[in-house]
Amino acid sequence: MERITSVLIAGGGVAGMATALSLVNRGVKCTVVEPIVETEMSLVDKVGETIPPSSASILLRAGIDHLLADPAHLPCYGNHFVWGSSIPYEKSFFGQIHPHGWHLDRPFFEKQLRNHAISRGVEWLSAHRVAHLEKRSNGWRVSLKDSENATNAVLCNFLVDATGRHSRIARMLGGQRTRVDALVGISAMLTTTDDISLPHYTFIEATPDGWWYAAPLSGHRLSMVFMTDADLVDKRMLETAYFLKAAQAPDTFIGSLLKGKISCNNAETTLRPASTSLLGERTGDSWLAVGDAAYSFDPISSYGLMSALEGGYYAGHAIADTLSGSTDAILAYEVIISQAFQVYLKMHSHQYATEQRWREMPFWKRRGQYSLTS
Numbered sequence: 001m002e003r004i005t006s007v008l009i010a011g012g013g014v015a016g017m018a019t020a021l022s023l024v025n026r027g028v029k030c031t032v033v034e035p036i037v038e039t040e041m042s043l044v045d046k047v048g049e050t051i052p053p054s055s056a057s058i059l060l061r062a063g064i065d066h067l068l069a070d071p072a073h074l075p076c077y078g079n080h081f082v083w084g085s086s087i088p089y090e091k092s093f094f095g096q097i098h099p100h101g102w103h104l105d106r107p108f109f110e111k112q113l114r115n116h117a118i119s120r121g122v123e124w125l126s127a128h129r130v131a132h133l134e135k136r137s138n139g140w141r142v143s144l145k146d147s148e149n150a151t152n153a154v155l156c157n158f159l160v161d162a163t164g165r166h167s168r169i170a171r172m173l174g175g176q177r178t179r180v181d182a183l184v185g186i187s188a189m190l191t192t193t194d195d196i197s198l199p200h201y202t203f204i205e206a207t208p209d210g211w212w213y214a215a216p217l218s219g220h221r222l223s224m225v226f227m228t229d230a231d232l233v234d235k236r237m238l239e240t241a242y243f244l245k246a247a248q249a250p251d252t253f254i255g256s257l258l259k260g261k262i263s264c265n266n267a268e269t270t271l272r273p274a275s276t277s278l279l280g281e282r283t284g285d286s287w288l289a290v291g292d293a294a295y296s297f298d299p300i301s302s303y304g305l306m307s308a309l310e311g312g313y314y315a316g317h318a319i320a321d322t323l324s325g326s327t328d329a330i331l332a333y334e335v336i337i338s339q340a341f342q343v344y345l346k347m348h349s350h351q352y353a354t355e356q357r358w359r360e361m362p363f364w365k366r367r368g369q370y371s372l373t374s
């Protein structure tokens, strides 16, 4: 039997859930389809946990600010940089309208979002993925596959691609992504010893072949990532022991801070794409893309999650308006997200232009096209 819903959202990450919440808040029935089953959720360590103070506004508008009061999430009071010179400096969030950002427990946050959305009436279909699309005059017939490859179908009026940087739905419709660079992140969730109390800051340090970031999380955990280009990856970094040693290199600020204070606690290193990339067409007839599926950011921006939340909020409103007869709501959504991407590109090139020490090294040379703009 075919299930019927108004809006089918492919992808139950932050962007998909933000879209779903925005829709149910407007009284629109929606169903989220997510391949990962709930019990696996905590095992899937989606990386990316730092959100800036400016996220407070979208969290409030989306009605989910209370989720961050849980002690699983830590306040983040600013950034410690070694960038542009070997002298560390600090950029505190003190004085901003909201005085701190957050270091999220990412799997827990996604679980909170999901439970909140379900309590608000969102239908959640885990262990299913969108496998095939058929356009109908009044929407879509979407074939889903479950974990045993059994197929069932959903009829919907509108379809949302919230499948992350692979843009699986848009690709099924013939869409393509443009990649600005080939950035990847090698990450590991480390454990800190009891005798180190790191300030609630994000640590960011440029090196000749890329840059590190370290984010202290609740429960003595430390999310550490080395960012470089795919072709520059030192394969040894994929071995946990080598990664751990590199993370404590005495000639880096972060390394000297962490020396002897971190362990891997069976954690594995993971290599993930982290490029700035953009889907060619982000909206179309009865569909749109949101979050990383529309475009993805270099983690230096700490903007991916906020963009997913904001994009989802506006996407939900645009779809609700469209289903009520508006003919320009999707265009307005496209304008909003395109402008946000342009703002990001400016911030991104400015950030890289402030590091000039290794202009001849491939990683930085490739970014040398960026010029400082005020």
Ligand SMILES: Cc1cc2nc3c(=O)[nH]c(=O)nc-3n(C[C@H](O)[C@H](O)[C@H](O)COP(=O)(O)OP(=O)(O)OC[C@H]3O[C@@H](n4cnc5c(N)ncnc54)[C@H](O)[C@@H]3O)c2cc1C
Pocket (backbone or CB within 6 Å): 010, 011, 012, 013, 014, 015, 016, 033, 034, 035, 036, 046, 047, 048, 049, 050, 051, 128, 129, 130, 131, 162, 163, 164, 165, 168, 184, 185, 186, 187, 225, 272, 273, 274, 290, 291, 292, 293, 296, 297, 299, 302, 303, 304, 305, 306, 308
């Ligand atoms: C190394 C690294 C570090 C980062 N650090 C930060 C940071 O500090 N701060 C920050 O804000 N951002 C950071 N990001 C970016 C951030 O993680 C992403 O922007 C964010 O995950 C985007 O959320 P999303 O919901 O759009 O996509 P995702 O979180 O990727 O969710 C997409 C979902 O779609 C599902 N899916 C896939 N295929 C299908 C299908 N066929 N049908 C149905 N569902 C499907 C997936 O299972 C997944 O759950 C980082 C990214 C990387 C790679």
